Amino acid sequence: MSRPGFVLEVDDRTPPLVVHEGLGFRLEDFPPGTRVIYPPESLPAIDDVDAAIREALLNPVDADPLPTKLFAGMRLTIAFDDISLPLPPMRAPDIRQRIIEAVLTMAADAGVDDVKIIAANALHRRMTPAELKQIVGERVFRSFHPQGDLYNHDAEDRDDLLHIGMTDKGEDVEINRRAAESDLLVYVNVNLVAMDGGHKSVPIGLASYKSLRQHHNPATMVASHSFMDHTKSHLHHSAWRMGRLLKDHLDIFQIETTLNNDVFGAPYDFLLKREWEWSVRDQASMLAVRRGLGAAPRRLRHKLFHDLRSPYGLTGINAGDTEAVHERTIAMVHRQQLTEVQGQTDVLVMGVPYLGPYNVNSSMNPILATCMGLGYYFNSYRGQPVVRRGGAVILYHPLDEGFNQLHHPSYVDFYEEILAESTDPAVIAEKYEQQFATDPWYVHLYRTSHAYHGVHPFYMWYWAAHAMDHVEEVIWVGADRRVAQRLGFRAASTLSDALEMASGAVGTSPTISYLHNPPHLIADVR
Amino acid sequence: MRKWAQEGLEDVRRVADGWRWGRRSQVPRSAEPFVPARQSTVFHTDWARTRAAQVAREVAQKGALEPLFRSQVRTSVEGLDVLAGLEGPVIFAANHASHLDTPLILLSLPTRWRRRTAVAAAADYFFDTWWRAVGSSIVFNTFPIERRGGTMATTPGEVLADGWSLVIFPEGTRSPDGFVGRFQFGAAYLATQHQVPVIPIAHRGTFAAMPRGQGWPSPGRRRLTVRFGEPLRPGSDESPREFAPRIRDAVAALLDEDRSTWWEARRRAADGATHDPAGPDTAQWRRVWEQTATVPAPEAGPRRAWPD
Numbered sequence: 001m002s003r004p005g006f007v008l009e010v011d012d013r014t015p016p017l018v019v020h021e022g023l024g025f026r027l028e029d030f031p032p033g034t035r036v037i038y039p040p041e042s043l044p045a046i047d048d049v050d051a052a053i054r055e056a057l058l059n060p061v062d063a064d065p066l067p068t069k070l071f072a073g074m075r076l077t078i079a080f081d082d083i084s085l086p087l088p089p090m091r092a093p094d095i096r097q098r099i100i101e102a103v104l105t106m107a108a109d110a111g112v113d114d115v116k117i118i119a120a121n122a123l124h125r126r127m128t129p130a131e132l133k134q135i136v137g138e139r140v141f142r143s144f145h146p147q148g149d150l151y152n153h154d155a156e157d158r159d160d161l162l163h164i165g166m167t168d169k170g171e172d173v174e175i176n177r178r179a180a181e182s183d184l185l186v187y188v189n190v191n192l193v194a195m196d197g198g199h200k201s202v203p204i205g206l207a208s209y210k211s212l213r214q215h216h217n218p219a220t221m222v223a224s225h226s227f228m229d230h231t232k233s234h235l236h237h238s239a240w241r242m243g244r245l246l247k248d249h250l251d252i253f254q255i256e257t258t259l260n261n262d263v264f265g266a267p268y269d270f271l272l273k274r275e276w277e278w279s280v281r282d283q284a285s286m287l288a289v290r291r292g293l294g295a296a297p298r299r300l301r302h303k304l305f306h307d308l309r310s311p312y313g314l315t316g317i318n319a320g321d322t323e324a325v326h327e328r329t330i331a332m333v334h335r336q337q338l339t340e341v342q343g344q345t346d347v348l349v350m351g352v353p354y355l356g357p358y359n360v361n362s363s364m365n366p367i368l369a370t371c372m373g374l375g376y377y378f379n380s381y382r383g384q385p386v387v388r389r390g391g392a393v394i395l396y397h398p399l400d401e402g403f404n405q406l407h408h409p410s411y412v413d414f415y416e417e418i419l420a421e422s423t424d425p426a427v428i429a430e431k432y433e434q435q436f437a438t439d440p441w442y443v444h445l446y447r448t449s450h451a452y453h454g455v456h457p458f459y460m461w462y463w464a465a466h467a468m469d470h471v472e473e474v475i476w477v478g479a480d481r482r483v484a485q486r487l488g489f490r491a492a493s494t495l496s497d498a499l500e501m502a503s504g505a506v507g508t509s510p511t512i513s514y515l516h517n518p519p520h521l522i523a524d525v526r
Numbered sequence: 527m528r529k530w531a532q533e534g535l536e537d538v539r540r541v542a543d544g545w546r547w548g549r550r551s552q553v554p555r556s557a558e559p560f561v562p563a564r565q566s567t568v569f570h571t572d573w574a575r576t577r578a579a580q581v582a583r584e585v586a587q588k589g590a591l592e593p594l595f596r597s598q599v600r601t602s603v604e605g606l607d608v609l610a611g612l613e614g615p616v617i618f619a620a621n622h623a624s625h626l627d628t629p630l631i632l633l634s635l636p637t638r639w640r641r642r643t644a645v646a647a648a649a650d651y652f653f654d655t656w657w658r659a660v661g662s663s664i665v666f667n668t669f670p671i672e673r674r675g676g677t678m679a680t681t682p683g684e685v686l687a688d689g690w691s692l693v694i695f696p697e698g699t700r701s702p703d704g705f706v707g708r709f710q711f712g713a714a715y716l717a718t719q720h721q722v723p724v725i726p727i728a729h730r731g732t733f734a735a736m737p738r739g740q741g742w743p744s745p746g747r748r749r750l751t752v753r754f755g756e757p758l759r760p761g762s763d764e765s766p767r768e769f770a771p772r773i774r775d776a777v778a779a780l781l782d783e784d785r786s787t788w789w790e791a792r793r794r795a796a797d798g799a800t801h802d803p804a805g806p807d808t809a810q811w812r813r814v815w816e817q818t819a820t821v822p823a824p825e826a827g828p829r830r831a832w833p834d
Contacts, residue, residue: 009556015544027540276545276553283541291534 002041005339005521010034015275020351020518021396021478022364023301024293025271028495034512035345037386038274039521042261043336045313049095052317053102056255060320061328066103066253069184072111077182078103079153079206082121083131084357086192086259091309095257097137099188099317104140116178117150120187120205123212123446123453124358125407126152131361155208155453156443164249167241171214176206180250189256193520194228194333197256198326199243200236209437209455214238218425221462222469226379228522230330243322254322258332259312261519268308272519305354306361334522341386341523346510347502348387349495350377352397353518358452358460363404366483367411367460369397374474375463377517383525385470386513392473392502394495399476399483406450410442414457415486423488425465433458472505549741569653569670574663575690580641586665587632587640595629598743599735603634605754608725612757614642615691617724619713619773621706621781621803622695624732626743626750628666631693631727634752644685645693646671671712673698682712686720696773704733704817705805706781709774714766723757724773728780731821749821753780778803
């Protein structure tokens with residue numbers, strides 16, 4: 001039986017606690033009284049995954065069974081979440097592979113010939129063939145990729161985009177043409193956090209820049225409270241309007257899955273346990289891993305971490321109508337990740353780990369680290385932010401990984417040129433977004449190489465806009481001072497120093513909360 | 527390389543300190559409600575009552591435990607004459623304030639009784655690791671009992687039926703402040719079920735010498751007193767629920783006797799005015815304060831005919 005999440009109050013019996021920081025982690029002694037928010041323990045996984053998939057496809061929610069939608073001569077498109085989910089990537093077989101295989105089995109039985117499988121990567125980088133194969137499996141890959149029927153969505157391919165119309169708020173809805181003109185679009189989702197899924201799948205995953213910019217902008221991001229609650233997120237409100245418009249033009253069969261919190265397998269499973277419950281073996285593992293990481297060069301550390309594959313278990317699968325399915329999905333995500341927290345705090349502490357959605361097999365550059373800390377982790381709340389308005393955020397990350405030139409070319413220019421001039425999301429958006437979004441070289445790299453779209457670093461900065469607007473002080477512990485300064489933040493060597501630096505905003509005896517993440521959690525702040 | 531080694535040493539130091547190496551681990555107070563129920567492991571302790579184990583125990587108790595114990599504390603034992611007319615087995619039921627209680631009782635018993643006495647010990651505490659289980663079984667002849675219910679390899683009834691007397695602490699756990707807590711029904715149940723007498727035992731001073739959280743007796747050879755009471759026999763139709771308070775009352779009377787005199791304690795018992803062993807309803811510090819006072823030494827030798 002998995003235990004619920006809870007809030008620890010640090011006392012004299014509390015051992016040092018794990019804080020992730022990039023390609024490593026540290027043990028931190030938090031001041032007595034610090035609240036530490038732990039996620040619920042991993043929920044039990046479904047034993048017979050194939051039976052659960054079949055059950056979901058044959059008995060969908062508010063929709064006809066999938067086999068009744070399949071017929072010879074139809075155009076079937078299967079879209080799936082790209083490599084940004086789940087984090088870390090899942091141990092083979094990936095759940096998307098198993099679902100796509102089940103859908104294709106039914107399609108084959110129905111005599112469907114025209115099938116395309118599209119990675120819904122929006123403005124993310126194109127996945128390599130090996131990465132595609134990792135997600136869909138060898139059988140699907142061999143059947144579709146050589147023929148060009150398994151491919152990445154291209155948000156800049158004007159010939160393969162279709163403008164569907166405008167929402168009642170005047171938002172352009174433009175998505176992948178093949179998907180839009182199909183008789184049936186099956187979307188295969190992995191719902192790692194509450195932000196994913198629902199109408200964020202098709203209207204965003206298969207959208208063009210023209211459509212994405214409607215909601216990926218500072219004004220919308222600042223007004224999304226939070227991304228983890230689609231009912232209170234302006235970003236999601238926009239996506240929902242687009243999704244409802246799409247529903248009138250397109251038959252979408254949404255398949256959503258939820259995973260448990262088994263993020264780390266052995267020998268890193270001690271990272272999933274509450275520290276005071278570490279066995280001697282866990283303590284020895286931790287010491288060994290710490291020393292190993294301490295001796296390893298950065299390249300090896302990078303490989304050690306990025307080669308991790310999570311032993312996630314499936315906790316739920318629902319298929320059918322997007323909104324009805326998503327309600328069930330969210331309920332399960334909340335069961336796995338929601339922890340009730342009473343009231344806000346003066347200081348919020350978060351450790352930024354080695355991995356975020358946009359640096360799988362890549363580098364956690366300073367902009368992505370900011371997005372991870374102030375974008376995703378800060379927004380891991382429901383109700384109100386864990387930290388009060390005017391409070392301080394303390395993040396752990398060395399900010400020393402640099403940039404991956406293949407994946408993040410526009411990030412380099414964004415960091416060197418744009419952030420040198422301003423760190424204000426609104427100012428940046430106004431003055432430079434268009435320039436980066438339409439730069440032919442960035443567009444070329446996005447379409448032909450494996451680069452994120454030119455506008456992507458802007459979006460990362462916008463993700464952090466709500467946090468930047470909300471808190472007074474952001475301090476990075478253990479970070480390169482020059483990098484932190486370029487980002488518009490400050491760096492400290494230790495937690496004590498960071499608290500001292502934050503005292504101007506929160507006083508000398510602030511209340512402190514530490515978000516013990518990963519594994520994933522959502523603070524339900526009352 | 528040197529820095530790496532230093533960091534490694536620092537890590538080990540922090541882990542040794544944070545996770546209390548060599549000491550029992552602790553749970554942060556706010557996390558206590560979330561501690562999972564421990565999976566009960568069945569430990570077989572029959573071997574601890576074999577002839578070879580008895581020999582090993584005799585060596586351990588007389589060769590190591592007793593000298594060590596007496597080097598750390600002073601004891602005064604009263605009331606052993608109650609055992610004179612008994613054959614055994616019996617149940618020794620005592621108040622529980624410290625880990626010193628068990629050696630105090632065992633080492634106070636006459637050799638014949640000590641060698642045939644087993645100690646009921648909490649499975650979740652003394653049998654959570656193999657080395658703790660083996661160690662306590664060899665030295666103290668412990669066998670596990672489940673405080674929260676669970677599977678047992680050997681039941682206390684079986685140990686009794688084999689002719690072994692038992693030491694049971696009916697409170698189930700050590701007192702947090704030295705005063706006597708509620709008595710559970712285990713000892714009373716066993717006595718009524720197997721129709722064996724209960725010897726009430728009251729002791730004082732162990733809390734002051736080595737309370738909860740302390741791993742070694744306080745310096746200064748604190749004084750411990752232990753007093754054995756008249757055997758209590760359950761009535762033929764007496765239920766454990768009725769018998770348990772009688773055991774507690776007997777322990778209370780012995781505590782009273784230890785503080786005053788046998789006569790005064792008897793008078794108060796007759797009047798129903800025995801001091802409540804649960805202690806006064808005062809602030810916690812006052813309760814601890816009272817219990818940590820040094821037990822006064824009994825008057826030594828015959829009263830002098832001609833005072834100084």
